[in-house]
Amino acid sequence: MHQTRHRCQQRRREPALFRGPGIVGYARCMWQRILVFCFLWVVASAGGTLALERPPTLESLVGERLEFRVRWGVITAASATLEVLDAGHGRIKLRAKARTAAVVDAIYPVRDQIDSTVTLPGGVVSRYLKTSKEGWGDRRQVEVVFDPGAGTSRYFKDREFQRLLLVPPGVQDPLSSFYAYRTREIPLDGDVILDITDGRKLVGGVTSVLGREVVETPAGRFHTVRIEPKIEGIGGVFKKSPGARLFIWLTDDGWRRPVKMQSKVVVGHFTAELVNITPPAGS
Numbered sequence: 001m002h003q004t005r006h007r008c009q010q011r012r013r014e015p016a017l018f019r020g021p022g023i024v025g026y027a028r029c030m031w032q033r034i035l036v037f038c039f040l041w042v043v044a045s046a047g048g049t050l051a052l053e054r055p056p057t058l059e060s061l062v063g064e065r066l067e068f069r070v071r072w073g074v075i076t077a078a079s080a081t082l083e084v085l086d087a088g089h090g091r092i093k094l095r096a097k098a099r100t101a102a103v104v105d106a107i108y109p110v111r112d113q114i115d116s117t118v119t120l121p122g123g124v125v126s127r128y129l130k131t132s133k134e135g136w137g138d139r140r141q142v143e144v145v146f147d148p149g150a151g152t153s154r155y156f157k158d159r160e161f162q163r164l165l166l167v168p169p170g171v172q173d174p175l176s177s178f179y180a181y182r183t184r185e186i187p188l189d190g191d192v193i194l195d196i197t198d199g200r201k202l203v204g205g206v207t208s209v210l211g212r213e214v215v216e217t218p219a220g221r222f223h224t225v226r227i228e229p230k231i232e233g234i235g236g237v238f239k240k241s242p243g244a245r246l247f248i249w250l251t252d253d254g255w256r257r258p259v260k261m262q263s264k265v266v267v268g269h270f271t272a273e274l275v276n277i278t279p280p281a282g283s
Helices: 002-014 022-049 176-182
Strands: 063-073 075-088 091-100 110-118 126-132 141-149 152-157 160-166 191-197 200-217 220-230 246-251 257-266 270-278
Touching: 110 176, 152 200, 176 220, 200 246, 200 257, 200 270, 220 257
Parallel strands: none
Antiparallel strands: 063 075, 063 270, 075 091, 091 110, 110 126, 126 141, 141 152, 152 160, 191 200, 200 220, 220 246, 246 257, 257 270
16 A cells, blocks of 8 residues: 555656656657657757858959849839959959839839949948939939048038048948848858948947748749848839838848848838849859
C-alpha cells in the first residue's frame, strides 16, 4: 500500500507531458520531445541563415542599369531607371530617371532626372542635382554642393543660392543614401541610421528590415529582403506622401538590387517593378 501511494504521488509530480499508461505514455513523451527538438532545430537553422550575404561595393556596381515599370493602380503610368556610371577621376555618378507613359502624358507629364556624384573610396557625396519638368510648367533645377572639409552643403534652386547647411561627416543625399544602404552591412535585428539632406534640412533616415519574401516581377522571380526606409520631410527619388509607408524589396544576395518598391503618393498608390537588369561590366 505504501509503495502504491508513493508511485501515485510520484506520478502526480510528473509534468503532464510525460503522463500516460505504459507504452502509450512513453510514445507520447518521445513524440513531444521530437517536436521540441525539431522546433529548436528550425529556430537555430533560421538564426544561422538570417545573416545577409556580404554587400557589394560602390566600385563593383559601376555599369549597372536597372529598369522599372511604375504602376499606378492597374495602369502602367511611368518607366524609371537606376544607373551607376563612371564619372572619372575616382568618382561615380548615381543616376535616377523617370518619365510618364503616353497615357499619362496627356494628363500630367513628368520628366525627372537626379544625379548624385560620389567620390571613391568611401562614398563621399560631392554634388546632388535634380532636374525636373512636371506638369505644364517650366523645367526646374535643384542643386546641392557639398564641402566635406568645411562640413557644409549649399543649396541652389534654379541656380540661385538659397541656403547654407551644416552637415556631419558621411552625410548622404536622397539618392546616394539608397546606395549607401545597399553597400553596407545590414543588421537583421536592428535599424540602419544615415544622415541625409536634400540641402534644405538634415534628418536621420532610419531603415528597418521587415523579413524575407519571394517576389515575382517581369524580370523574374527573386528571393528578397523587404525593408522600410523612414525619411520624413526629404524630397528626392523616394519621395512619398506625408505619413505614408514606403517598402523596398532587395534581392537576398550579394547584389541587393531593388526589384520592387511600393508606397502611397499624393494621387494614390504606386508600385515599381523591375523589368530588366544590365549587370555591371565584368560581373
